[in-house]
Amino acid sequence: MTNTELLKEIIDKSGVTITHIAEEMRCSRNRVYAIVNGTGGECTASEIAGFARILHMTREVRDLIFLPDDVSETHE
Numbered sequence: 001m002t003n004t005e006l007l008k009e010i011i012d013k014s015g016v017t018i019t020h021i022a023e024e025m026r027c028s029r030n031r032v033y034a035i036v037n038g039t040g041g042e043c044t045a046s047e048i049a050g051f052a053r054i055l056h057m058t059r060e061v062r063d064l065i066f067l068p069d070d071v072s073e074t075h076e
Contacts, residue, residue, distance in 0.1 A: 003065045004038040007051070010065075011036065014055050025050035 011021070018036070022029045025047060034040025035047065043051075043066060052062045 001068060002035060002038055002043065004036060006061075007036055007065050010055050010057065010061070016054060021051070021054055024054050 011018075018029055018032050022032045025032065027047070031040060031047075035043055035051075048062065048066045051057065051065075052059075057065070
């Protein structure tokens, strides 16, 4: 499950707009909003990679946002 609060915080701090994220990821703004609000179901690997690239996330931050707690804990 996506850590929506942390994702929103990173987007806010980055100054990047949802429109820009959608354009870079080549998806709809509705899809980006669904992911950010936690209503879009599971993210695809390409969506996760897109967010990480556009928002300059480290692997650790990416994993905190997009990996379930039980998975990220086993890879520490």
